[in-house]
Amino acid sequence: MNGGSWARRSVALYLLAWLMLGVLLAGLVNAGTGAGPAASLVFTLPLTLFYASACGFSAYYLCRAYPLGQRRLGAVLSVFFFSALSAAVLWCAAASAWASLCTLLMAEAVEVTRPFVAVMLGIGMLLYWMTAVAHYLVLEFERARRAETRELESRLLAQDAELRMLRTQIDPHFLFNSLNSISALTGIDPGRARDMTLQLAGFFRQTLGLEVHRKVALSDEVALLERFLAIEQVRFGPRLVFAHHVGEGASECLLPPMILQPLVENAVKHGIGQLLDGGTIAVLAERAGSLLRIRVENDIDPDEAGSHAGGKGIGLVNVRQRLAAAYGREGSVHWAREGDKFRVDLVLPAETKMSEK
Structure with missing residues (x-):
């Protein structure tokens, strides 16, 4: 009124x-x-x-x-x-x-x-x-x-500042790991190091377009993952396989930008990177009524406990904090190790651009 x-x-x-x-x-x-x-x-x-x-x-x-x-x-x-x-x-x-x-x-x-x-x-x-x-x-x-x-405006401003702070943690972390990989490839295969540098530049160019949005569509987030894994595939080659399946109605659902990237990065570093023959990283998403369910799954060495399985790495902690800041109790993240698989399950409200209007 x-x-x-x-x-x-x-x-x-x-x-x-x-x-x-x-x-x-x-x-x-x-x-x-x-x-x-x-x-x-x-x-x-x-x-x-x-x-x-x-x-x-x-x-x-x-x-x-x-x-x-x-x-x-x-x-x-x-x-x-x-x-x-x-x-x-x-x-x-x-x-x-x-x-x-x-x-x-x-x-x-x-x-x-x-x-x-x-x-x-x-x-x-x-x-x-x-x-x-x-x-x-x-x-x-x-x-x-x-x-x-x-008070509500102050809380929203504080929440926005917290979300921005958590998002800024991802870029230096990912950049540090990528530069280490490029440094390692420089002496072994300069050509692959150059390709990885170009892919990295393209990746950050794409992330700049997401910085202006509080939330992005799941389809854009998956496209960003493909760009990120293209960088990693320069280093791993055929050892790294990426598969994804987005169910009907899930691709247009909104979520915080780069919320899945640290999970996939963990999967590469602590999962595929520890396997001699490599493995598969799978992202599965489906919309269940008012909820969006996303699973990030990767192969791991069944005889070695990955450091991210305990949920103490910066990636999992960051994702948990960002979901709590953006959705409160409506968003959750759970992870578990089952045999030779490590799974991270995210549950958040199924929001779209139409529902936000």
Whole structure:
């Protein structure tokens, strides 16, 4: 709801409440003065709406000028006592003038006596105080809502900063490993080292396009994995095989950029890199209703526990932290070693560009 609509509804509800008070006062006037129902309504309803406007503006600005948390209680009570008394006196004066005018215009009118004026004075002061209390409640509600909005914005900014920090951990880690590989190939096979350098440059050029997005489609993430593994295949050759299968409806699902790359990098370093005959890295993804399930699986040496199996490497820790920052409890990552396979399973909400609109 926008601010203009909310303000119009508030004014309408305020006037409706005062109209109901006017009808109630008309009943009291009818019972106390003996005036007819029509004369009582004609007398009280215009006066009530007039007083509603006077109380509304006066009490509102006084509530803004004398906030309860910043002014002494005695000063606030004194100001509102004299303000209510002044407003009630003016209301009684207006009532006397309106009663005189009604006497000239109508055959039957309300007679304003001293006891009647005293009662109106007390009712007027009470209504003014009630209006002031209502304004204080509204101002407190608005203050709490603004504080909640600022807190939410702060949390979003902190979350965005955390996500950026976690993403920046990946690039130096991957770059360090890749440069080590290039350095090792330089003395053995300069041609392959040059190919790997070119592939690395292309990979980072592609990642620059992803940096501007908070989330990317799974199809773009898989294409990035293919580019990354093309770099590694310069070093491993046919020992490294990559297979992937993306189920129907999963390719357009969104996820944090480069969330799978550290998992695949771990699979190369701690899995395929430790096998003489190499092995396969598989990425499987499927959409199950409101969830996106992704599995990264690779061959490992069954007789040697990989260092990433304990979940203490920077890749697995980074992925777990990024999922927690982006999705909270809705995202999770689990890993397990089963025989000659190491599996990492990710579960996150199945979001698409259409669902974000």
